Amino acid sequence: MNKPLTFMMGKFAAVLPADRRYCRNHMWCLQSDGVLRFGFTTYAVRLMQDVYFLDWEVNPGDALALNHKVGHIETSKAMSDLFAPIAGTLVRLNAELLNDPSAINVDNHGQGWLFEMTAVSDAETLSVQEYHDFLAAGWEKTQNMLKGHM
Amino acid sequence: MSRHRITVVLSQAQGKHPAKRALEESIVAALLMEPGLEVSVIPHLYDLGPDHTGRRFLGSVRGDMVLLSWLFPRAAFWVLDRDGIKGQWGETQLKPPADDDEEETGEPQPAKGIGSLDVPDRTIYCLDLRDFNQHQPYVDEIRRVAEEGKVRAEAKQRERAPAPIVQLGLNLRNGDTPVADALGSPNGAPGSPNGAPGFTADQLLQAPGRRWYPVIDYSRCTNCMECIDFCLFGVYGVDEHERLNVENQDNCKKGCPACSRVCPEQAIMFPDYKTPAIAGAPIGAIGNLKIDLTKLFGGAEKDALSQAVEERDRELVADGRQAVGTAVGLPKRQEHKQEKPKDDLDNLIDALDALEL
Structure with missing residues (x-):
């Protein structure tokens, strides 16, 4: 039942634990005590590699729309704006990461969590199988994007 | 020595x-x-x-x-x-x-x-x-x-x-x-x-505060003034030689690179912006740069002009003003062409296209 799925990124195996849900912006979503905790999937971390900087532009208590810009990340290979994975209210940011974001690389499913939100519904999220299919469907396009640096 | x-x-x-x-x-x-x-x-x-x-x-x-x-x-x-x-x-x-x-x-x-x-x-x-x-x-x-x-x-x-x-x-x-x-x-x-x-x-x-303003590459700027028309915050002006300049840089909205997207010559740079083309990268030379994963991580995919309009509207609203959408200050390069009926040359080109050479 709780068997993780694996998505092959070329030779790299991105393991997707089955104990949580997933978002289209490549974050996982884990519910506990009424809040939803989010973090980067292994797929996202593999694309970014070593995280150098993490910057948040929102504060706990902020109401966020889906895809509201929440911050920015810079890594050894990439940079990106970050967006709210679902609509809801921001509860907490992982303060540890601001001092040292390396937990994102070391333990992306645990200590490297990003933020917590409350939401009316998590209907936007995907099951592990759905996320796996989502990755498979986008993989070729993603590879082209990486090659083209677009 | x-x-x-x-x-x-x-x-x-x-x-x-x-x-x-x-x-x-x-x-x-x-x-x-x-x-x-x-x-x-x-x-x-x-x-x-x-x-x-x-x-x-x-x-x-x-x-x-x-x-x-x-x-x-x-x-x-x-x-x-x-x-x-x-x-x-x-x-x-x-x-x-x-x-x-x-x-x-x-x-x-x-x-x-x-x-x-x-x-x-x-x-x-x-x-x-x-x-x-x-x-x-x-x-x-x-x-x-x-x-x-x-x-x-x-x-x-x-x-x-x-x-x-x-x-x-x-x-x-x-x-x-x-x-x-x-x-x-x-x-x-x-x-x-x-x-x-x-x-x-x-x-x-002495540590300076962060600043945000456009920088003009005058080797590219043709003085076409489209940025003056587009920016509604009065950042741009002309000097005594009637040359475009950045007159009120402090009016510029932090993080907003909209005018740069509108410039037909890519002469406007925001050196701290994350997209290399806007930060002043040489055209065509994108090697060795970091990948921008924004689209993958949920950023919207848009063309430059609608992105610029959206960025401008966001800043207008943040200033307590009305969003203007595409109604104000947009380059109208193609508009007249579409209004006119096709002339002989257009027909000729259409005919050539149809041949699929």
Whole structure:
């Protein structure tokens, strides 16, 4: 039942634990005590590699729309704006990461969590199988994007 | 020793990125061993306001200059120009290791812009600190540039002060590093022979606040004024020569690069913006840059114009004004064409298309 799925990124195996849900912006979503905790999937971390900087532009208590810009990340290979994975209210940011974001690389499913939100519904999220299919469907396009640096 | 002197200015990264600081320090340490160089360190160039000592120092530099910064060379050069620190563009041979499958850009295109005014006869070289993570390529290039400048100067038989004087604006870590020891007190250094007043390290390195404003590449700007029409915050204006300029840079909305997307010549740069094309990357040369994963992580995919309109509306609303959408100040390059009925030429071209040659 709780068997993780694996998505092959070329030779790299991105393991997707089955104990949580997933978002289209490549974050996982884990519910506990009424809040939803989010973090980067292994797929996202593999694309970014070593995280150098993490910057948040929102504060706990902020109401966020889906895809509201929440911050920015810079890594050894990439940079990106970050967006709210679902609509809801921001509860907490992982303060540890601001001092040292390396937990994102070391333990992306645990200590490297990003933020917590409350939401009316998590209907936007995907099951592990759905996320796996989502990755498979986008993989070729993603590879082209990486090659083209677009 | 060479009588030609060259000023090397290192503009630090924003923030306190340890890897960046380490590179900066190792470059400065290596350059201090080089004869004939005057080395100074200033904060991030783009952030320096008119009253900042670092900027006044830059303004006092005469003769050839090498600027090392965490900006694209084109952006750094035109930030200097904007600050009245002008010179001829120095072509650097420092090139980042190219990606294997990256095609080289062709010959540099002849500048079609209106150019800068009152450019003195000296050369400014801008090197990008993101190109290499070792100091050696920079030191080698600065040696080459110094040699090039010497040859040029000898040709002009310019009179120079004899002694190379090292002026350091940065007390590396409490002044107890070998570099600082080798220097003695930088504050005690006499004013440089070219008449620059002495600048203390503290003054030079005083942390400036972050700034945000457009920088115009006048080698590209054609004075078409589309940015004036588009920006509704009064950032742009024209000077006494009827040339476009950035008149009220503090009106500019932090993070908003909309006018840059609208510019038909890609002459408007925001040097700190994350997208290389807007930050002043050379056209076609995107090798060795970080990948922008924004689209993958949930950012919307849009064309430049609608993105610009959206960014502008967001800033208008944040200012308590009405969003205007596409109604105001958009270039109407294609509009008239679509209104007219097809003429003979259009029909001919359509016919050719239909042949699918």
